Amino acid sequence: MPNIPVNSQIFDLAFHPNSNVVYTGLLNGKVKAFTYDDNGVHSTAFDLRISKLSCRGLAINPDGSSLYAVGKNRTLHVIDTTTATVSETRQCVHDAPINRVAHPTPRLLATGDDDGMIKLWDPRKQDAIRRYTQHFDFISDFMCGDGTLSVMDVRSTKSEPFAHSENQEDELLSIVPFKGGTKIAVGTQLGMISIFNRNKGWGDCVDRVPGHPHSIDALCTLPSAYPSSHNTILTGSSDGLLRVIELLPTRLVGVIADHGDFPIERIAIDRAGEGRWVGSVGHDEVLRMTDLREVFEDEGGGQRQDASVDEEVEVTPLPLKKSWAAEGDEQEPASARKEDEESGNVSDAPKPKRRKKEKGDLKGRPHKRGRNQVDASPSFFSDL
Template identity: 30%
Template structure:
């Protein structure tokens, strides 16, 4: 496996680490409610805490840069917030109906937040309330991704569905499509193949693939992850890097012309004892940031090995594994580590760590909602 470039320790557990759009700076959302800003030097493998912003009274679960100086965040205190890096102060906040779980920056003015109860809202500028909101999902919104058209927002949920919303319309009018219940929690999402494929990470480790415009049910799947896929990040139009609850980072080809769809290899391992929380790529896509429960809480990895795997090089040649005792590629040699014990309080932890029983609402039963199937065909033929 590869070796980490740099390990960064936050004061307490970190849920997410995001790269600054221009500077070598990481924003780390922490269980303390703070966002720690760490300067890092990849070449010299050094880092230092530059700033700490108190954004939330309970755990800060997600933080994303909107501009060079404005940071959006959300957390267990049921607030959305904007903070100014120059002053280190919070400049805006808005009350949510439930604890914030996921956050996606749409542009320099707008961002979307998904909460613990399936609510999804878009905030614009510093308006006192959400510009657009939906409540079509019945469980936590685990991850978000924007379609290439710039108006279709994909949301995956613990209720086992993939939903697509029009960011210009609130309520039921904004629901473009919702998949059938997938009999699994959906925990992460990425849009590939120039917007034609949507791939999801699940609690069981399977990666279902949906075709854009036909969201009713998955059209393909990739097996091989031994445990849940809590995080993923798009590497190229035909590849992703996944983060699993077994602590491993995997390179996965998705509908690649030469490699097809398969797990190509293990890029690295943060810890065999702790799950990977979130992944993010640097602006130049050369560096991967991973956050987990272990120490160090954030690790930086080069994506060079992942790209070489996608170019067809063998896992053994890249990592120079000797013949004796060498592991095979990808899922062929992928031992399952024991599940970790999380000592963080249940109130502060996002819901996926609680392994809560899925709700049995009508949206979770295939064929129960004719509007969903009608919406699922909205983009058919495009």
């Protein structure tokens, strides 16, 4: 599993849709791009400073020609990926630091800031075409920190959301569709996966999946080439583990990457989600690249059959890690989100936003192995 050092905390990453290029947005205000081959050998493509303040979010357009970068300076930067230069700068497009940027359709861009403001942009126009103000806390992965889920129809000219859920009594951190887009999985601060059903409305979730021992900061789905992609997701957690989980029915498949003492905040799969490499980033100043073919395919190129959690499987537990907590175990919420440093100096990088609890922190309760628990290292998959 190749690791790409960047020498600064990574806030976001984006893969080029057609080429083996990955872009990272850093605490020190830089955007660094790296090329990589099928063996994971990488080299620096460009190193561009766009601000003295942190670059928090990245999004790339469908053909990969333009990379959009946002951050604490409230500015929207457009980077020409061919020339590695800033082709456009829109100063102070939000009143608060911008936390996320996304490209929901080929001709629409969305930005969300620390005050909950969401703006929609047509890249061909200078000003925002719509604004949404239903949230009052920061936008993360276009999930808000005020405990509600909102659904916006970008085709509509209205500034009100299409739907707005009830308060979920938890902080919503990440979101991903599965089951062909008919269901939505939402990761929360307390480690619960909330399931929404499009056909049942958006007022409240229809199911909750317990078991994650820490917050679920990032989610993504498998490439569609895998038979189980319709109900399998990858979760990045504040305990530093990247897990593979099947939903409905729910079971832990295994752990495929470990960031040690640092939380995982963003994960993405290359080639517009249909590639072989999954990138994960946290606070350890390293972009970790995991080859999905080594995890899910045998040497002949066929799909591996995942072992059931009810089977007896010899695995090597990760030290001081809980791959999947037994239902009913007490869970400690991660610490509150901290503001990043004003300075662009690498040496002033903040400490991790969330610290893992040390062994024995669960109020003295010994950890019990649950019926559906598997403690697995990446080597677990090599025997399947």
